[in-house]
Amino acid sequence: MKKFELSDNSVVVVIGTGAGGGTLANELAQKGIKVVALEAGGRHLPQDYQNDEWGSFGQISWLDSRTTSGDWRVARDFSGLPSWIVKAVGGSTVHWAGASLRFQEHEFKTKTVYGDVQGANLLDWPIGLSELEPYYDKAEKKMGVTRTNGIPGLPGNNNYKVFEAGAKKLGYKNVHTGNMAINSEPRDGRAACQQVGFCFQGCKFGAKWSTAYTEIPQGEVTGNLEVREHAQALKIEHDAAGKVTGVLYADKDGNQHFQKARIVAIAGNSIESPRLLLNSASSMFPDGLANSSGQVGRNYMRHMTASVYAAFDKPVRMWRGTTMAGIVSDEARHDPSRGFVGGFELETLSLGLPFMAAFLNPGAWGREFTSALDSYENMAGMWIVGEDMPQETNRVTLNHDVKDQYGLPAPNVHFDDHPNDTAMRNYAWQRGRELYDAVGATKTYPTPPYPSTHNLGTNRMSAKARDGVVNKWGQTHDIDNLFISDGSQFTTGAAENPTLTIVALAIRQADFIAEQMNSGVI
Amino acid sequence: METIKTNGRGISRRDLLKGCVMVGATLAVGSGFVAGSSAAWAMETKHVSPEEMATLIQLARDIYPHNHVADEFYARAMKGYDSEELKVQISSGINALNAAAQGRGYASYLSVPWEADRVKILQTMENSAFFQTVRGNLITGLYNQPEVWTLFGYEGESYSKGGYINRGFNDINWI
Numbered sequence: 001m002k003k004f005e006l007s008d009n010s011v012v013v014v015i016g017t018g019a020g021g022g023t024l025a026n027e028l029a030q031k032g033i034k035v036v037a038l039e040a041g042g043r044h045l046p047q048d049y050q051n052d053e054w055g056s057f058g059q060i061s062w063l064d065s066r067t068t069s070g071d072w073r074v075a076r077d078f079s080g081l082p083s084w085i086v087k088a089v090g091g092s093t094v095h096w097a098g099a100s101l102r103f104q105e106h107e108f109k110t111k112t113v114y115g116d117v118q119g120a121n122l123l124d125w126p127i128g129l130s131e132l133e134p135y136y137d138k139a140e141k142k143m144g145v146t147r148t149n150g151i152p153g154l155p156g157n158n159n160y161k162v163f164e165a166g167a168k169k170l171g172y173k174n175v176h177t178g179n180m181a182i183n184s185e186p187r188d189g190r191a192a193c194q195q196v197g198f199c200f201q202g203c204k205f206g207a208k209w210s211t212a213y214t215e216i217p218q219g220e221v222t223g224n225l226e227v228r229e230h231a232q233a234l235k236i237e238h239d240a241a242g243k244v245t246g247v248l249y250a251d252k253d254g255n256q257h258f259q260k261a262r263i264v265a266i267a268g269n270s271i272e273s274p275r276l277l278l279n280s281a282s283s284m285f286p287d288g289l290a291n292s293s294g295q296v297g298r299n300y301m302r303h304m305t306a307s308v309y310a311a312f313d314k315p316v317r318m319w320r321g322t323t324m325a326g327i328v329s330d331e332a333r334h335d336p337s338r339g340f341v342g343g344f345e346l347e348t349l350s351l352g353l354p355f356m357a358a359f360l361n362p363g364a365w366g367r368e369f370t371s372a373l374d375s376y377e378n379m380a381g382m383w384i385v386g387e388d389m390p391q392e393t394n395r396v397t398l399n400h401d402v403k404d405q406y407g408l409p410a411p412n413v414h415f416d417d418h419p420n421d422t423a424m425r426n427y428a429w430q431r432g433r434e435l436y437d438a439v440g441a442t443k444t445y446p447t448p449p450y451p452s453t454h455n456l457g458t459n460r461m462s463a464k465a466r467d468g469v470v471n472k473w474g475q476t477h478d479i480d481n482l483f484i485s486d487g488s489q490f491t492t493g494a495a496e497n498p499t500l501t502i503v504a505l506a507i508r509q510a511d512f513i514a515e516q517m518n519s520g521v522i
Numbered sequence: 523m524e525t526i527k528t529n530g531r532g533i534s535r536r537d538l539l540k541g542c543v544m545v546g547a548t549l550a551v552g553s554g555f556v557a558g559s560s561a562a563w564a565m566e567t568k569h570v571s572p573e574e575m576a577t578l579i580q581l582a583r584d585i586y587p588h589n590h591v592a593d594e595f596y597a598r599a600m601k602g603y604d605s606e607e608l609k610v611q612i613s614s615g616i617n618a619l620n621a622a623a624q625g626r627g628y629a630s631y632l633s634v635p636w637e638a639d640r641v642k643i644l645q646t647m648e649n650s651a652f653f654q655t656v657r658g659n660l661i662t663g664l665y666n667q668p669e670v671w672t673l674f675g676y677e678g679e680s681y682s683k684g685g686y687i688n689r690g691f692n693d694i695n696w697i
Contacts, residue, residue: 157686158694195687320690352678366641370586376676439697
């Protein structure tokens with residue numbers, strides 16, 4: 001495998017190998033650009049993944065010190081675990097469910113369409129759907145998204161059949177087994193889905209797209225990509241002119257190294273990416289790198305989420321088969337007559353018994369709780385994912401009282417629900433319960449949000465430098481050779497699962513970086 | 523009796539329960555061990571008393587009561603509290619439980635006959651560190667036992683069997 005020298009200042013350093021970083025690294029490598037990818041975790045591949053919820057959680061989760069504050073229940077029930085994301089080659093594409101949805105046109109211009117929403121820091125994206133469409137095309141083809149490129153949909157499992165029947169009784173029209181980056185037939189050297197039911201624990205058949213076994217090895221065989229595992233980025237350095245010069249990182253043994261770079265692209269997910277900018281403060285940039293707007297770490301979004309589980313008088317066995325192959329999109333529209341702006345998707349979801357015990361109603365005990373688990377075999381479940389409002393005060397900051405294993409301040413994640421988030425959740429819970437009631441549920445359970453899987457917005461994209469951290473290419477407004485390549489660049493969150501958009505933006509950013517390098521601009 | 527022993531090993535019920543005292547409805551304690559009153563299982567205790575372990579087992583069932591889950595599985599979930607480091611904390615928590623029961627006219631927590639009355643006692647101390655520690659650890663201690671999964675119908679790993687593609691992922695027949 002290709003190795004680059006620490007002193008090689010011609011490389012692009014990409015921090016993180018998930019949907020954003022892994023895609024960017026491969027796209028650049030394919031263009032002949034030399035890339036060093038720093039990955040904080042190790043390399044786990046399908047043969048290592050575990051069909052065991054807690055075993056897998058311990059194997060791949062990001063479990064470094066973090067703290068929480070705010071009125072969200074996660075801060076009470078899982079105070080050290082604001083997010084449920086992955087530390088491994090492939091990042092959270094190891095764990096993701098595979099739902100691959102395009103944003104709707106209006107979701108790129110929420111400030112214009114929704115108007116002033118009190119307390120919300122809404123802003124239009126500096127790009128629109130038409131600008132991203134060619135890259136959505138490329139992303140769908142790369143990832144093998146079902147119901148695109150002639151790829152058939154996945155078959156519906158038991159959980160889907162209950163969901164579909166209820167949705168149709170409610171009159172929903174846009175109901176199907178989803179646009180999933182999970183092979184419904186063998187494709188791209190990877191197997192078709194075998195309905196294992198452990199999508200969140202890493203797909204042991206490799207049927208689900210993950211950069212761990214697609215983008216990363218494809219980049220490595222070009223000889224232009226070196227992935228350094230167990231390499232935790234600590235600080236980005238810059239020169240007197242304010243250009244970044246490279247990345248200080250710690251290796252597996254805690255030894256520190258400095259990798260020089262021509263360009264640095266950060267894709268550490270929306271908690272670590274702003275944290276790295278803040279931890280890179282210097283005398284020239286006392287508030288952190290790329291933070292002249294003061295927006296680094298702010299506008300943290302996690303999607304308006306919730307679940308509904310329903311018990312029936314007969315078995316469902318929802319855990320069998322693809323976890324999230326089921327969607328209702330009828331509620332994704334913007335329709336303020338429902339009492340909130342923006343929209344939401346309903347998607348099938350199941351948890352195994354161990355995680356159901358942990359997440360159905362955290363902290364609960366006694367007969368009401370255990371009677372729900374007694375119905376486990378007869379349960380169906382859905383996840384609700386909708387647009388949440390960006391708020392300046394929902395933010396990632398440095399907690400100087402808590403240090404990580406490298407002695408650096410841990411991130412604190414503060415989140416308060418916006419009244420729009422709460423109104424949407426209550427409405428969506430009601431619709432979800434009606435859906436299951438329509439097919440004979442004996443009891444429904446409105447389940448609160450889990451630790452965040454969709455972490456967004458903390459280095460947001462803006463037309464004007466004063467409003468955000470990066471421009472429409474993900475390039476920081478303040479520093480030409482510093483880029484953000486993950487979901488933290490989202491201006492707003494939209495109703496859809498974010499991965500497809502992260503990948504589309506990364507492909508587009510790779511084109512821009514290559515063009516800028518070729519023309520000698522950076 | 524280092525770990526839980528189930529009675530497939532030739533111990534007769536009479537021998538096991540000889541000299542035992544029944545505590546609560548389903549548990550018996552003897553010298554250095556706690557057992558199911560049916561003698562289906564027994565667990566040795568080294569650091570906490572058998573009565574304390576019996577109380578912990580009853581407490582576990584009262585926090586997460588499942589009529590179809592045998593005491594043995596609650597006992598497995600509580601076994602880790604039989605430790606030198608935790609015994610002081612455990613004794614103090616159980617003393618508080620017993621004091622609350624005595625305040626309501628019972629001899630001990632274990633002697634409160636109805637679950638609803640034990641739950642009333644627990645509600646007065648559900649914010650205590652003792653209760654929250656026991657409750658929190660039960661989430662994995664009880665529900666992450668593969669033998670318990672089968673009692674709820676959950677099938678666990680499926681990869682080694684080729685997933686469910688030919689084993690009923692879409693076999694629902696009543697919808």
